[in-house]
Amino acid sequence: MSNRIRALALGLVSATAMAVPAFAVDLEITCRCVIGGVNSATAQWIEESVIPGFTAANPGINVTLNQFGGEDAQLTQQLALDFSTGAGPDISGFDGFLIPSFAEGGLLKSLDELIGEDYANWEGWDHISPGIRSILSYGGETYGVGLGTDVRMVFVRKDLFDKAGIDTATWNPTSWADLIDAAKKLKEAGVEAPLQLNAGVAMGEATTMQGYWMALLGTGEGVTNDDGKFIVGSQAILDTLNLYKTIYVDDGLGDQRAQLLADGRNRTFANFRDGKTAMLVEGDWFYRSVTAPGAEFEVKDRDNVMTWKKMPAQEPGKGIRGQDAVSISGGTGYVINPNTDSPKEAWQFLSFMMSQEQMTAFQGFSPGIRSRDDVAIPDNAFLTETSQALLPITTARPNNAHYNAVSQEIQRMTEAVVSGELSPEDAMAQYRSAVIAIVGEENTVSTL
């Protein structure tokens, strides 16, 4: 090697060694959001508002958004494996119910441990209620910053109800039987799959939240009992599974294929958009994002063709806490990779993203119930109505490290029934042995 080349090589090596720390810190952020696809508004917000704003104020930090287009469960799988091996994005979108299992598994560090003072002194905490903060907390520690919360309900197509001779203005279902009756009338009037209640493995947590929980809560029971033990055998589970059976197997009131295929959730959206489904149990996300003007599943003239109803209990007063109607809430937010090389910068970005300014900007992309009390809920009749009617009666999932695994078994149990493979009794037996294998028999209870 000639001297000149040697000198050049040495110079290059030292230049890069000097340049990297002096120049830029690279941050990566991942969310299940794709511009023009799922959660398009979130991706646009980050790409068009948060990142430009942040890099303008912090020229030394580069931020890249990875748009993850797969399913929720696939992102969870990837994050779990990434976080356990020291890989993965610096910041990631995250569903609150996963916090306990990740925290217990050492796959997340609390913000206190990871950031310390900067985290504790953040101005945002004065504007985020303890209830919302708890969505991304476990064991008294905070693991991320929540973006907002949601509620669940039955979305209704007015135009299809009119066709079946039911006036949605006066129709207020008070029991499962009311839903089924309406669905039958709609079916007679030519609506293909009038009632859709999520089930199956492909939809992941959406099955458990929008489907199983919404039915189960109407029987007065939860997934766990008051002592935190998982209920693996009860009349309530059987009633819930029988409701599924009625809808999908016995009476053919719902689109069974949409619950079984990999892209099933999008099919349920498309069915609602195309007037094949008249009642869809979904979260307010369905209104805010999925059917919004310009979105893939936009419902044309939706103020006139679309409305919502509370999810009734099995029978009036039979719901959880003796309620007539039920709902369940979750919440998503963002967490920091426990193995990130630059925790300070990651927090800098995350706190900027969750600042009043940026969260207000987000309302412009997709209005919603936000975690900060200094971010106004936009003048939006739907959001005001639903939050006032449903937040008082809503429920939260158990903050339990085993919940995630049990939830997957719930999805498998519903799939077995909806596909007609198993009877509700057999499906419950399958669920029972699977849950016992996960949490141990002493943490389960059977009331049958």
Place this chain on the structure above:
Amino acid sequence: MTTDVSASPPKSKGKNFALLSNRTGAAFFVPAGLLVSVFVIIPFFWVIFVSFTNRTLLGKTALSPEFVGLANYLTLFDPASFFQRGQFGFSLILTTQFVLCSALLGQALIGLILAWLIQTVPPAVKRMVETFVIGAWILPEVVIGFAWFAFLDYDNGTLNMILTNLGLPKGDFLLQQPFWVIVIFNTWRGAAFSMMLFNSAFASIPPSYFQAADVAGASSFQKFRDIGLPLIKGHIVTDLILITMWTFNVFTPFLLTNGGLSYKTELVSIYNYRVAFQDFQFGKGAAVGVIMMLINLAFALIYLSIGKKKTPKT
């Protein structure tokens, strides 16, 4: 070589021909040895070790796994739930059916018939058939996974388009008959290997045997039964064992059905994947892996013993 080097005592024959000293040889061996131990040997023992713990990726047992002895194995073979849908026994039986239908009946039989039929056709036809069949075999898994998915799709699938044009009703194959879909898929995918193996086996039979049979007026089936089959018996056994092992471990059906619907196509390899990487139960998943390895070992031993028996004779 023993004739003219009688002068030097044959203390260690290998050393005489060694190009390098022991030390240099060892130095050359180290990199490969390190790679093999890091990526094969250590994980191998690690999996066996993990299978005796209750290690998971999420939850409490991720950070502080406990030694649970044979508990994972006992759960897998728990008679109360062994045959239940989604349990180990269920997928073991399913895999056995899958191997019987797709490997033994499908691949081997079709391979044999194809190999026999192309013995007599003109070389051009023979080459064309071979190209098509081998094409199915050498394409990357993901590509054919998507191709089959697109082929069988209910709404826009090629197959249903053909059926509709023929005036036949559409079929929802992936949902209604997932097991038969993966059986046919695996047959299509793997028949090439059997065909090639039998093809070369048939080609090794001296043509004079068949000419003699022709003179005696034997039909094609008689030639096949009385000359072809007996002479390639050894190849058939080899083929059966190899494709059984491959089919037992195959994972590609996952691309078509995700192991569903409702466990209907959850072969042991897919079961193993689900337990370890979807449910994140590493301990139990490792136990499944160890059992699969033992089953494979049994196949391999049978294969090797047959190979050994064959060699001294020939």
